[in-house]
Amino acid sequence: MSFAKTQDFGLEPVEVRESDHYQEEYVTTLADKWDELIDWKRRAKAEGDFFIRTLKEHGAKKILDVATGTGFHSVRLLSEGFDVTSIDGSPQMLSKAFENAKRHGFILNTCLADWRFLNRDVHGEFDAIICLGNSFTHLFKENDRRKALAEYYSMLAHDGILVIDQRNYDGMLDDGFTSKHKYYYCGKGVVAEPEHVDEGLARFVYRFEDGSKFHLNMYPLRKKYMKGLLSDVGFQRVTTYSDFKQSNLEKDPDFFVHVAEKEYLEEKSD
Template sequence: MSADQVFHSRSEGIPSEGVKDQYADGKAARTWNKFIGDSNERTQNYKDFLIGLLRKNGCKKILDTACGTGIDSMMLVNEGFKVVSVDASDKMLKHALKARWERRKDSKYDEWIIEEANWETLPRDIEAFLPNTQFDAVICLGNSFAHLLDEYGDQRMQKMCLRNFAKCLKPGGLLFIDHRNYDAIIDSGATPGHSIYYNCKYPVDIKTSVLVVGGKAQLVALDYCINDDANSEKSEFRLCYFPHKLDKFTAMLDEAFDNRAKHEIYADFKPMSAVPVPSFYIHVLEKA
C-alpha cells in the first residue's frame, strides 16, 4: 500500500506510485541533514555500541545500506573502517557526496565509496561497482527499514530485502538493523521527540498518526516540526513508516537467515531487561 492512497503528502517530490523516496523533493533531505547534525553529534551510547561490537567481532569492511546524508558512514570512516555507503535517494546522497568532497584532503576518505542502490536489488547493484564483494557488517539503522511499506499485504518485499542484506554478508558477518517501538506507538498514539542516535540542538515536535485497517495497524505517519529559534525558522515535513511489531519482525529476520543466525535484540543500545519501554529495538544477527 502506498502512503499517498491514504495521506496527502506535503512533499511534492514523493512519487505518485508510493514513497520509495520520501526525500525526493530535497526539502526533507535538507532539513534532515540539519536535524541530525554531524558525526560529532552522535550520542556516545550509539558510538560505543556500534563501534564496540564491530571491533569486538573483527569487522573492517562495512556496508551502510541507508546512508542518507552520510553521517553514520563518516563516523565509521573516522574510526578507520572501510565503508561502502548506498541509498535509494539521490537527494540524500547529494549531501553525502558533498561531505566527502569537503574532506578530500583527509586520506581516510579516499576509499569511502558512495553509490545509489536499492534494497530490492542490492546484491546486483553492488556487484555492478564492486564485483565479488561481501561485507563484514551491514547496517540499516535510524528506523530506515520501516520506510519500506507493505504494498502487497504480506510483507513479501520486506522479506526479500532482508534476504538481500544477508546475501551481502560474509559467513560470520553481522547485520545491524532497527525499528522504533511501534508496539508502544500503536498503543499510545505518541512518538518520543528525542532520539537515541543524535543530540539534536533544535526543539522537535512529532505528531503521530496511525492508520488501522481491519483491526491492524498498517501505516504510521510522523509529522516533524523542527524549530530553529535563533534564525526564526520552522521546518515541517512528513515521513511514513510501516509499523513493525517486535515479535513479527524478529521472526522475519530469523527466516531471512534460514533460522541459523545468532540473534540478539537490544533496547536503546542496552539489554532488553534494562529498558521497560524503549524508543528503539536494535537487532544484531551473526550469519552462520
C-alpha cells in the first residue's frame, strides 16, 4: 500500500468540510511526526490513571479503541492487562500504532474500519469503547455522528460504557482560543492551534521544530450538543469531566471527557 506524503485541501481549505476527508489529511509524514506532538511520556504523566481508573471502576476488561491513532492509549491499556482491539480509519496511523506497540512488547490486534459501519468490520461485544484524542470531531454531518454513536452503542455489553472526548470548542467559539496544552498535545517545541474557527469548522495548524506544517479540519462540537447526541442514541447517564475533573469549577478547560453509560435505568414513579 502506498501512502500519500503531502496534504491537499485544494484552493479553498476552509471549505473542506467532509467526514471522509480525514483519510487524506493523515498523510504518512504527519503520522510519522504525530508522536512528537503528543509526547507519550509527558501525556501519560498529565493524564495520570484517569482512563485506567474509570474503566476499572466500571468493571471493563474487553476494550475497543476506535481511534487508536499511533496507539498511545491502546498500549497503556494493554500494559495494564486489558484486552484491547485497536481500530482506526487511517491506514497510516494504524501502521504507526502497530510499530509503536511492537516496540513496547505488544502485538496490536488492529482493524482498519469506518465508525459508521463498525459492525461490518469488527465483530464481538465490548465492555467499553474509547474514542479519544478529539477524534470524533472529524465527522462533519449529523447523520454520520448519530450513525457512529449508534454503532458504538450496539457493540457495547448491556452495562458497557463509552468514553469519548472533545476539545473545548465552546470556549474557542465564544471566547477565543486559550489552550494551555497541559494534557493532550504535550510535545516540546510543537504548536497546535486553530487557524480558522466558525460554527461549522475548526481548522488547526500543527507546526514542528523542523519547520514542517500540517493541518486538520474538524467540526467544533459544543458540549451540550454532544451530550444531547449521546442521550438521543440511548445512553442512560452521561458524566462529563473538565480536564479529568468532575467539576464545573475548572475554568476554560482544554478538553471535555464524556463517560456514557448504557446500563438501563428504571424511571422512578412519583
